[in-house]
Amino acid sequence: MNILEVQGIRKIYDKDKMPVHALNGIDLNFEQGEFASIVGPSGSGKTTLLNIIGGLDDPTEGYVMIDGVNISTLSGSKKTEFRMKNIGFVFQSFNLIPVLTVKENIEFVMFLQGIPKEAREKRTKELINSVGLNDKTNIRPSKLSGGQQQRVAVARALASRPRFILADEPTANLDSKSTDNLLDIMEKLNKEENITFIFSTHDARVVKRARRIITIEDGKVISDERVNGER
Amino acid sequence: MRSIVVIIAITLGVFAGIFIMAFANGMVEERIKAIITTEISHIQIHRPGFKDNNDFSLRIDNANSIIPLIEKTKNVAAVSKRLVISSLAASAETNTGVKILGIIPEEQKNVSNLHTKIIDGKYFEGVEKNPVVIGQKLAEKLKVSVHKKIIITVQDIHTNIISGAFRVAGIYKTDNDLFDEANIFVRYDDLANLTGLKGTEAHEIAILLNKNENTDKVKEQLKNELPDLEVKDWMEISPEAGYLVSAMDQYMAVIIIIILLALCFGIINTMLMVVLERVHELGMLIAIGMSKLKVFGMVMLETVYLSVTGGIIGIASGFIICKHLEKVGLDLYFWKDVYSSFGYSSFIYPVVNLRLIVFTGIMVILMGIISAIYPAFKALKLNPAEATRAE
Numbered sequence: 001m002n003i004l005e006v007q008g009i010r011k012i013y014d015k016d017k018m019p020v021h022a023l024n025g026i027d028l029n030f031e032q033g034e035f036a037s038i039v040g041p042s043g044s045g046k047t048t049l050l051n052i053i054g055g056l057d058d059p060t061e062g063y064v065m066i067d068g069v070n071i072s073t074l075s076g077s078k079k080t081e082f083r084m085k086n087i088g089f090v091f092q093s094f095n096l097i098p099v100l101t102v103k104e105n106i107e108f109v110m111f112l113q114g115i116p117k118e119a120r121e122k123r124t125k126e127l128i129n130s131v132g133l134n135d136k137t138n139i140r141p142s143k144l145s146g147g148q149q150q151r152v153a154v155a156r157a158l159a160s161r162p163r164f165i166l167a168d169e170p171t172a173n174l175d176s177k178s179t180d181n182l183l184d185i186m187e188k189l190n191k192e193e194n195i196t197f198i199f200s201t202h203d204a205r206v207v208k209r210a211r212r213i214i215t216i217e218d219g220k221v222i223s224d225e226r227v228n229g230e231r
Numbered sequence: 232m233r234s235i236v237v238i239i240a241i242t243l244g245v246f247a248g249i250f251i252m253a254f255a256n257g258m259v260e261e262r263i264k265a266i267i268t269t270e271i272s273h274i275q276i277h278r279p280g281f282k283d284n285n286d287f288s289l290r291i292d293n294a295n296s297i298i299p300l301i302e303k304t305k306n307v308a309a310v311s312k313r314l315v316i317s318s319l320a321a322s323a324e325t326n327t328g329v330k331i332l333g334i335i336p337e338e339q340k341n342v343s344n345l346h347t348k349i350i351d352g353k354y355f356e357g358v359e360k361n362p363v364v365i366g367q368k369l370a371e372k373l374k375v376s377v378h379k380k381i382i383i384t385v386q387d388i389h390t391n392i393i394s395g396a397f398r399v400a401g402i403y404k405t406d407n408d409l410f411d412e413a414n415i416f417v418r419y420d421d422l423a424n425l426t427g428l429k430g431t432e433a434h435e436i437a438i439l440l441n442k443n444e445n446t447d448k449v450k451e452q453l454k455n456e457l458p459d460l461e462v463k464d465w466m467e468i469s470p471e472a473g474y475l476v477s478a479m480d481q482y483m484a485v486i487i488i489i490i491l492l493a494l495c496f497g498i499i500n501t502m503l504m505v506v507l508e509r510v511h512e513l514g515m516l517i518a519i520g521m522s523k524l525k526v527f528g529m530v531m532l533e534t535v536y537l538s539v540t541g542g543i544i545g546i547a548s549g550f551i552i553c554k555h556l557e558k559v560g561l562d563l564y565f566w567k568d569v570y571s572s573f574g575y576s577s578f579i580y581p582v583v584n585l586r587l588i589v590f591t592g593i594m595v596i597l598m599g600i601i602s603a604i605y606p607a608f609k610a611l612k613l614n615p616a617e618a619t620r621a622e
Contacts, residue, residue: 054518056517056518057614057615057616076523077522077523080517080520080521081520083518084519084521085520089515089518091518091619095511095512095515095619097516112521157519
């Protein structure tokens with residue numbers, strides 16, 4: 001069953017003066033537990049697509065349905081609330097809150113949701129353990145390596161038990177060892193907890209690990225392959 | 232670092248405001264104290280119309296029988312009668328118009344501290360016949376010193392112009408050059424003899440109270456008891472002093488508002504920079520699920536915290552320093568002449584007014600809130616998709 005449906009998505013920037021067609025009719029469906037990467041050259045529309053799927057931006061045409069909810073029609077505040085509960089984000093530049101510790105960064109989303117302290121702390125402990133940062137719990141992000149920061153970002157994205165995680169070039173600022181570590185963790189979470197991961201990436205190492213490769217170019221899907229015989 | 236700079240700016244601004252207020256209050260209080268204890272006393276009684284032009288004929292004929300009645304009134308500390316005549320004072324060098332006050336020196340000591348202001352000579356001692364005490368400014372103008380003679384020309388009870396020779400027994404100096412130049416003091420009996428008066432009359436009865444706060448009460452009581460006479464308090468006799476008191480709070484409030492407005496623009500500028508520099512972070516917060524209202528609130532709170540922190544430190548430091556100066560005083564001797572030309576002492580004891588401190592505190596909070604609105608509004612307008620991509 002599809003948890004995510006993307007139908008007829010078009011995105012045109014600056015419609016009135018010099019229109020830029022970032023997306024030209026994207027149709028995609030995602031099931032629970034997918035480990036998919038969206039690849040394409042720079043300017044192909046990968047990040048735009050991810051932003052629209054995540055509700056950070058609105059399409060000019062088309063809609064996004066997540067678990068039967070058309071998020072494109074939600075109001076700003078409702079969209080934010082939906083995002084908080086259902087979608088996890090991992091950004092290229094980690095985007096951790098610099099004045100909070102690892103533990104506090106992970107807890108933050110649950111704090112926004114109003115989850116009681118005990119439950120928050122329990123979940124945070126689980127997540128820190130699953131990303132292998134037990135000895136860094138009370139450290140601030142500035143004292144962590146790039147790879148460690150990105151692992152914190154993954155843990156934060158998982159904190160609210162989202163339907164899926166959107167990762168926009170998550171390995172772009174990491175060395176090869178950190179990349180491998182991060183991908184190991186994400187694959188483990190994908191397999192063990194059936195969490196859906198959707199990446200946008202240039203990184204061949206990420207593409208190699210993906211079980212579904214969606215290629216877009218000039219705002220259109222030009223191929224959609226499932227590897228290992230899956231379709 | 233930026234936050235520290237903002238806090239320091241607010242601290243300094245608020246401190247400056249508190250200090251200016253306390254300084255101005257201190258100046259006003261010293262001036263009022265001088266008006267009451269040296270120049271006017273708390274209450275004066277005259278014949279109706281006397282204060283309009285100091286008409287010699289408008290005398291309180293039964294002053295001697297009224298004074299014991301006044302002395303018995305509750306809250307009255309001392310009473311003294313005076314003759315008050317506009318006259319001409321002349322020396323060998325020059326002459327000038329003055330107000331001559333015929334006083335009973337020992338009685339006058341109870342209602343006025345003039346005797347403590349003598350800087351040369353003595354207070355009605357050292358000269359047997361017709362001693363006069365004059366101000367330093369007048370002495371300089373007439374070019375006279377102690378034991379020198381001056382001629383005083385007045386009108387007597389028959390409206391004849393007569394003159395009398397008086398010898399300077401003492402020279403006084405108050406903080407009010409205008410007062411020093413305009414007022415000379417002779418013995419009541421000497422002036423009464425010169426002008427042909429009996430010795431029971433007075434142009435003015437000066438009353439000193441035990442507390443300034445009792446002025447209205449005593450004034451009303453005396454008005455009822457002496458319906459044929461004009462009973463006025465120091466604010467009515469010296470209206471400019473009255474205006475000073477009532478207007479000072481408004482002046483100070485305006486000054487505080489101006490200081491805070493200037494700070495407000497500085498804070499708006501700083502917080503705008505904060506929002507613009509944190510576009511990426513704010514976009515991320517919205518992306519992970521922080522509502523725009525919470526982002527708005529976050530920026531508002533940050534600004535208010537900065538303002539309140541600076542405000543508290545500014546108010547506290549202003550209060551402590553002004554309280555200390557209230558005890559030891561601030562000597563602006565290098566501007567002594569300037570101050571005395573306006574009637575003010577150059578030795579100021581700043582007075583902290585709790586009401587204005589509370590007002591400042593409230594204004595600081597309001598300033599923080601108002602300063603925060605525009606930057607917080609800018610944060611509201613962020614597009615999370617663009618913000619997360621921003622450098």
